[in-house]
Amino acid sequence: MRFFIVSYFIFFSGFLEAKEKANHLTLEKGAGSYEFQLDSKKRIDIFYYMPEKFNKDTSVIIIIPGAGRNANDYRDSWIQAAEKYNLLVLSPLYPANFYDFAAYHLGGVVSELKLNNPTVEKINGRISKYRMRDEDINFSFVNDKSDWIFDDFNKIFSSVESIIGEKQISYDLFGHSAGGQILHRYAIFKPNSKANRIVAANSGFYTLPNVSIKYPFGTSGTPLAKNDINKSFSKRLIVLLGESDNKNEKRGTMLHTPNSDKQGLGRFERGTYFYNESEKLAQSAKVTFNWQLKPVKGVGHDYRKMGEAAAKILYEEHSL
Secondary structure, three states: OHHHHHHHHHHHHHHHHHHHHHHOOOOOOEEEEEEEEOOOOOEEEEEEEEOOOOOOOOEEEEEEOOOOOOHHHHHHHOHHHHHHHOEEEEEEEOOOOOOOOOOOOOOOOEEEEEEOOOEEEEEOOEEEEEEOOHHHEEEEEOOOHHHOHHHHHHHHHHOOOOOOOOOOOOEEEEEEOHHHHHHHHHHHHOOOOOEEEEEEEOOOOOOOOOOOOEOOOOOEOOOOOHHHHHHHOOOEEEEEEEOOOOOOOOOOOEEEOHHHHHOOOOHHHHHHHHHHHHHHHHHHHOOOOOOEEEEEOOOOOOHHHHHHHHHHHHHOOOOO
16 A cells, blocks of 8 residues: 555656646757646657747647657648748647557547458558448447547647747647548537637548437537537638549548448548538538638648648638
């Protein structure tokens, strides 16, 4: 018993120390990283870029990587935009050995995910497609919302609040591929976040804000009610789609089931379907619909080019 108390004290002291460091965070201009304690159980690395002209007017954008979890590369792809638009870039690294498909792509809403009896298609030895029946996707719901990934982004923003200007009370988000999957679900499951604008780019498949369709293709089975979903429609979500990220795109990995294929066979088609169906639901509920659909010509499954398009939309065109 004494060993347990001592061990707990040491661990909790470490948690408080990491929290204290976050509250007094100092960053150097340029590229770097810091360790951030999300809670008593989760600790991740944040890759950042601080622009040369960092000041009280610097905006914050959080960049969510794809399935490769290459937060440093995603950070680097935003350096030019950071200098041009005066942005503090933060890109969290969620290690795949601790955050599997359920914990990352699906936001931790479910766990113990099993894809049974899939037919796998490969390109040059890399898995390109999973084909299976919808009933062969099995999982358990995670009832404790604090275990979902969606609370993390407010916390990541809070880690830099001590060094940014007082008027910076919100942040923008960009995620591509798996990151796009996370962020469109973030808009639906966490509409009361501090996020200002959320850009979900080239998602592999979508969770429709529809309580009549079973999760993960709809919200049936989750704690969300229609009133919760109606609040999400007022969020400033941009569905960013590369027009060439269609059924002929060979990069990335796609899930094909009857329900996912109803959304389309490529990412562009699926994103368009998601947006149109969501707009119909908002119109039916007679609520404000602040989401936007933004196609990007000549771009496929490319996070760098999609990031460039997102930066222009957010900070030149002043979208939404």
